[in-house]
Amino acid sequence: MKHRFEHGFIEWHSNTYYEEDIAPLALLIDFGDEEIKSKSTIIMDLILADMAMHLYKGLFSVTSGRCYEVQKREPLTQDVLEINEFLFGNRYTRELVYSRISANLFLCKNYQLPKVIFEIANDTEPGVIKTSMGHDLEELEQFRAEKGEETAGYIQWAMESFTNPQAIRETMRMFRAYNMKANDFMKDLKMLDIKSLDFLLPFITKILNPVSNGVAIQKVNSYTYRTTNYILSTAQNYYPGTFGDQHHIWQATLNEDISIFTTHPGAPIFDDNARNFSPSYWVGNGILPHSAQFENVHMSIYKVDQRKGFMERQRIEFTHAHFPIDRFEQAHLEGKYAFGTNEAFMLH
Incomplete structure (x- = not known):
C-alpha cells in the first residue's frame, strides 16, 4: 500500500489491469482489519481519481503502460468500462455483469466514492492533466x-x-x-x-x-488534454529508440467508435502464452518512438534502424496508424496525410 501511495501504478492508466487492482482493493476494504481498510481506501481513491481525470465520456482511452489491441481499437471493450459506468455515469451497457471481478466493487459495502472524484470525472471544462508514475x-x-x-x-x-x-x-x-x-x-x-x-x-x-x-515498464510522465469533443494523451519522451512491448504511447479518442494512434509493429518476444505473444501488429511497439504533446498537438518520431538486439526477430521497417476512415463523417487520404471530420472536430 505504501509503495502504491508513493509511486503510483507501474501499468499506468491501464484500462485492462486497473480492474485487477480495483477488485482486490474492494475485498480489503470490506474484509481487512482497520489499518488495511484505511490504507486500501486511500489507494482506491487514488486509482479512481486517476481514472476520473482521464475519462472522456466514460471512456478510459489514454496512454497506458499495458493495453491490448481490442481495447485500443474499440473503446467499448475496455475491462474497466462497467466500473466507470457504475461510479461515474455515461452508461453504454444495459446492466452490470456480476461474473467479472469488477463485481467486487459493485458489491463493496464499505467504500464510498468521494464527491470530488465524481465531479472530476464529469467536468466539462477543457484542461491539461500531467502525471508521473513508476521508476527509472x-x-x-x-x-x-x-x-x-x-x-x-x-x-x-x-x-x-x-x-x-x-x-x-x-x-x-x-x-x-x-x-x-x-x-x-x-x-x-x-x-x-x-x-x-x-x-x-x-x-x-x-x-x-x-x-x-x-x-520493462519504466517511469512515465504522461500528458493528457481533455475536452468535451475529444481526449488526446501521450507518454512524453518515453525511452525513445529502445525496444518496446505492450506500452501504449499515445492515443486520440474522438468518441466510442473512433480511436487514433500509431505504432511500430513488433514481433513477439516469446513463443508461449506467458507473454501473450507481444508486441504484435497493433499491440505495443517493436521500437519506441520519441513522442511529445502540447495541448491538442501530438508528434511522434520513429527511428527503427538501430542495431539489432539479441533474440530479436525480423524487424518491420514501417510504422502505421490506426485511423478508421469508415467511422468518420468525412475522411480523406492524400499521400502520407489523412484527414477526418466528425461532428464538432476535424482531425489531421
Missing part, C-alpha cells in the same frame, strides 16, 4: 542501498525488468534463490546461470541488448 531503472541501485535486496528485487520484477543491465544480477540472484528453472516465464534465464560470470552480466547484456529489455 537507474533508481534500482538506490532502492538496494536504502531498502535492501528483497525490496529492490520485488520492485524490479514488478516493473518486469529482468535482463536490463541495471537488473540482471539481481534477477539471477532471485532466479537461484527461488529455484525458478522450471518456471515458464523465467526458464530461458538458465543460459545465464553461471555464477562465475555474474560480475560481467551487466556488461554482457549491455553489449547484447536483448530484445527482452523492452519488457
Whole structure:
C-alpha cells in the first residue's frame, strides 16, 4: 500500500489491469482489519481519481503502460468500462455483469466514492492533466542501498525488468534463490546461470541488448488534454529508440467508435502464452518512438534502424496508424496525410 501511495501504478492508466487492482482493493476494504481498510481506501481513491481525470465520456482511452489491441481499437471493450459506468455515469451497457471481478466493487459495502472524484470525472471544462508514475531503472541501485535486496528485487520484477543491465544480477540472484528453472516465464534465464560470470552480466547484456529489455515498464510522465469533443494523451519522451512491448504511447479518442494512434509493429518476444505473444501488429511497439504533446498537438518520431538486439526477430521497417476512415463523417487520404471530420472536430 505504501509503495502504491508513493509511486503510483507501474501499468499506468491501464484500462485492462486497473480492474485487477480495483477488485482486490474492494475485498480489503470490506474484509481487512482497520489499518488495511484505511490504507486500501486511500489507494482506491487514488486509482479512481486517476481514472476520473482521464475519462472522456466514460471512456478510459489514454496512454497506458499495458493495453491490448481490442481495447485500443474499440473503446467499448475496455475491462474497466462497467466500473466507470457504475461510479461515474455515461452508461453504454444495459446492466452490470456480476461474473467479472469488477463485481467486487459493485458489491463493496464499505467504500464510498468521494464527491470530488465524481465531479472530476464529469467536468466539462477543457484542461491539461500531467502525471508521473513508476521508476527509472537507474533508481534500482538506490532502492538496494536504502531498502535492501528483497525490496529492490520485488520492485524490479514488478516493473518486469529482468535482463536490463541495471537488473540482471539481481534477477539471477532471485532466479537461484527461488529455484525458478522450471518456471515458464523465467526458464530461458538458465543460459545465464553461471555464477562465475555474474560480475560481467551487466556488461554482457549491455553489449547484447536483448530484445527482452523492452519488457520493462519504466517511469512515465504522461500528458493528457481533455475536452468535451475529444481526449488526446501521450507518454512524453518515453525511452525513445529502445525496444518496446505492450506500452501504449499515445492515443486520440474522438468518441466510442473512433480511436487514433500509431505504432511500430513488433514481433513477439516469446513463443508461449506467458507473454501473450507481444508486441504484435497493433499491440505495443517493436521500437519506441520519441513522442511529445502540447495541448491538442501530438508528434511522434520513429527511428527503427538501430542495431539489432539479441533474440530479436525480423524487424518491420514501417510504422502505421490506426485511423478508421469508415467511422468518420468525412475522411480523406492524400499521400502520407489523412484527414477526418466528425461532428464538432476535424482531425489531421
